Amino acid sequence: MPQARPRAESDDVGVESVDLALTLVGYCVGFGNALDFPHLVGKNGGAAFVLVYVCCLVFVAFPVFYLELRWGQLTRKSTWQCYKSFHPRWEGVGWSSSIILLLTASYYSMSCAYCLIYMYGSIYDPLPWATQSFNTDVLELNGLKATQYYWDYKVLDRFSPEDEGRKGFGAMQGQLVVASLCTWILIFLLKRRGMTMAGKLHAAVVLAPFIITIILVLRVSALDGSGDGIDFYLNVDFSAVYDPSVWVAACFQILFSLSPGTGATVTIASFASPKTPIATIALLVTVVNSTFSMLFGLLIYSILGYIRHRKCFILNQGCQSVSELAESSGQELSFVIIAEGFEHILGSNIISLLFFSCLFCLGMTTLTAWAEANCTYLCDTAARLGMRKIQWSESALYVSMIGFFLTLPFCTRIGFPLRGSFGHYGGSYNAMIVCVAECLMHKMNGIPGVHPRISFMLLTITPVLLLGCITWQLFEDITDPIDMAPSLHIAGVACITVSLLPIVYSLVYRNWLPFEPPSSETSVSVGSCHDLQFVLREPSCDPSSSESDTQPDFNAIDYTAFNDLTDANGGQPDLDASLWTHINTLKARPR
Numbered sequence: 001m002p003q004a005r006p007r008a009e010s011d012d013v014g015v016e017s018v019d020l021a022l023t024l025v026g027y028c029v030g031f032g033n034a035l036d037f038p039h040l041v042g043k044n045g046g047a048a049f050v051l052v053y054v055c056c057l058v059f060v061a062f063p064v065f066y067l068e069l070r071w072g073q074l075t076r077k078s079t080w081q082c083y084k085s086f087h088p089r090w091e092g093v094g095w096s097s098s099i100i101l102l103l104t105a106s107y108y109s110m111s112c113a114y115c116l117i118y119m120y121g122s123i124y125d126p127l128p129w130a131t132q133s134f135n136t137d138v139l140e141l142n143g144l145k146a147t148q149y150y151w152d153y154k155v156l157d158r159f160s161p162e163d164e165g166r167k168g169f170g171a172m173q174g175q176l177v178v179a180s181l182c183t184w185i186l187i188f189l190l191k192r193r194g195m196t197m198a199g200k201l202h203a204a205v206v207l208a209p210f211i212i213t214i215i216l217v218l219r220v221s222a223l224d225g226s227g228d229g230i231d232f233y234l235n236v237d238f239s240a241v242y243d244p245s246v247w248v249a250a251c252f253q254i255l256f257s258l259s260p261g262t263g264a265t266v267t268i269a270s271f272a273s274p275k276t277p278i279a280t281i282a283l284l285v286t287v288v289n290s291t292f293s294m295l296f297g298l299l300i301y302s303i304l305g306y307i308r309h310r311k312c313f314i315l316n317q318g319c320q321s322v323s324e325l326a327e328s329s330g331q332e333l334s335f336v337i338i339a340e341g342f343e344h345i346l347g348s349n350i351i352s353l354l355f356f357s358c359l360f361c362l363g364m365t366t367l368t369a370w371a372e373a374n375c376t377y378l379c380d381t382a383a384r385l386g387m388r389k390i391q392w393s394e395s396a397l398y399v400s401m402i403g404f405f406l407t408l409p410f411c412t413r414i415g416f417p418l419r420g421s422f423g424h425y426g427g428s429y430n431a432m433i434v435c436v437a438e439c440l441m442h443k444m445n446g447i448p449g450v451h452p453r454i455s456f457m458l459l460t461i462t463p464v465l466l467l468g469c470i471t472w473q474l475f476e477d478i479t480d481p482i483d484m485a486p487s488l489h490i491a492g493v494a495c496i497t498v499s500l501l502p503i504v505y506s507l508v509y510r511n512w513l514p515f516e517p518p519s520s521e522t523s524v525s526v527g528s529c530h531d532l533q534f535v536l537r538e539p540s541c542d543p544s545s546s547e548s549d550t551q552p553d554f555n556a557i558d559y560t561a562f563n564d565l566t567d568a569n570g571g572q573p574d575l576d577a578s579l580w581t582h583i584n585t586l587k588a589r590p591r
Helices: 017-028 031-043 047-075 079-086 088-121 136-142 146-156 174-191 194-205 207-220 226-234 238-242 244-258 264-269 278-314 322-326 330-342 348-384 392-411 415-425 429-445 452-459 461-479 486-509 532-537 577-588
Strands: none
Touching: 017 264, 017 278, 017 348, 031 047, 031 088, 031 244, 031 278, 031 322, 031 330, 031 348, 047 079, 047 238, 047 244, 047 264, 047 278, 047 429, 047 452, 047 461, 079 088, 079 264, 079 348, 079 429, 088 174, 088 264, 088 330, 088 348, 088 392, 088 415, 088 429, 088 486, 136 146, 146 174, 146 330, 174 348, 174 392, 194 207, 194 348, 207 278, 207 348, 226 278, 226 322, 244 278, 244 429, 244 461, 264 348, 278 322, 278 330, 322 330, 330 348, 348 392, 392 415, 415 486, 429 452, 429 461, 429 486, 452 461
16 A cells, blocks of 8 residues: 655645755755864865865766755655666665665764763863863873863773774763663654654754854854964865875765765655756755855864964964864864863853754754655555555654664774774765666666756766776775774675675666566656555646646556555545546556
8 A cells, every 4th residue: 555655644745845955954964064074174185175075066976966856856756666666676776775874874873972972061160071170190191181081981981992893892881872862762753743843843953053153163263373274274285186085085075975875865855746946956955065064164173273273382282283183083073172172262161062062963954864764765665565554653763763773883882983984884885886876777767857967977977986986995995994903894894785785686686577667658757646645636746736727637647556556444445436437447558
């Protein structure tokens, strides 16, 4: 029985454009913009990286992002159903996307848990990671500054580098488990009402990080030395443009930020009405996403400039360059280096609370969008298997419970290095391989409605750049692997293998299944009206039409949508007799 989605139960054909745009902005703008982007800028030549990042956005990420939005709008199906409608061989790409989404959400949610711990700590004076909160003998014994000690031993309780990968997972950290549980409870509360409630909440939650970031930029840009950080951020080292590793890093970053290849984009767009200006929304979301990355980078480098100035001219602890400060790993840049900067700023508690609240909102908007996609997968899968109808609130509960239990390994002492392994392998290779498969899908079984110029890029420039980045990164991982325990490398490779197995299975075992694409009489956009209320109310898929001035165009109905249609008692729904006559006539036609 077709699974009706919550939004289809209202009088609207699909979610409004504003709701869709806010959901997509919340989905795209996340920790990658705030934690990874500033770190990569410092590591890869300052503004030169930004220039390469924009090129990868235009030629790689935006075409695939727009393609997925268009597919979701035209088919009004979740990812694996959408891809299967093109040809059975592509169903595995959809399942791979859903697995990638589930695995990514499991370790991504831990960043929200870290933020909750730091938000709680921000209400104390002095800050719990401030130097005066520790015995100086303890810090000197471990050879660490206060913020690093708090992060390593109070938040993570991580193993020493010598013991990582040799002592198993280690004990679970109670505060991480509680913070992760709170995160997933909040996700459930946000998603239990579906897209209608999400649209109302996103107006506040999505805009909050932008407002907080602007306030913080205005505050920290007035600090002594902030100009040094901004100068580095805006300085262009053109030699970095010719470094392939910079292009690989930029491509990975923009793909992780916009998240094409995870399937969530297709599923979210499936709630859009056929009249929604998808191209405009795609352009708006990508511009807002990249603008926020650059704005948050301005905030980070203003603080780094202040930290450098204080160490060099006030504390006389030696003059580190801004790039050296910025080369800390993405997570540690915010939870160690930036947290150190808050210690001596006037109003440190308020600024720290605003900063980590901003990060938390960024993570939550992305996770709720991913949960939306996972709830849809669950409902659609249950309908396909002939199981009982799963209510939306019930699916949100199941998704939240599964998500919480999957985060538990990351709450152990090995959790942070394990997160790094999954992020390096699963968060980069998987999405790029799926994006290449989508370009191939567009070439072999593409549907009309994609802009010609974008279609040209999808058939030429985009797959070439993606394959080049995959090849170069694979070469580097083989010749110069990142420094982590062998067991963590194995875990990362296992993450890739599990995610990509459905693609291999579909291409091998489902490639030769008999399949007949939709005939010219049936357009994909019409066949996408798979919700019962939507099909019966507006058979022409035209939200501007009404029953008072437009008669249903029965010839435009995709009759296959009614094949398995039953009511609650297992019989045919009580529809108008004339409608059933036309449906049966269409079903009797040769295909």
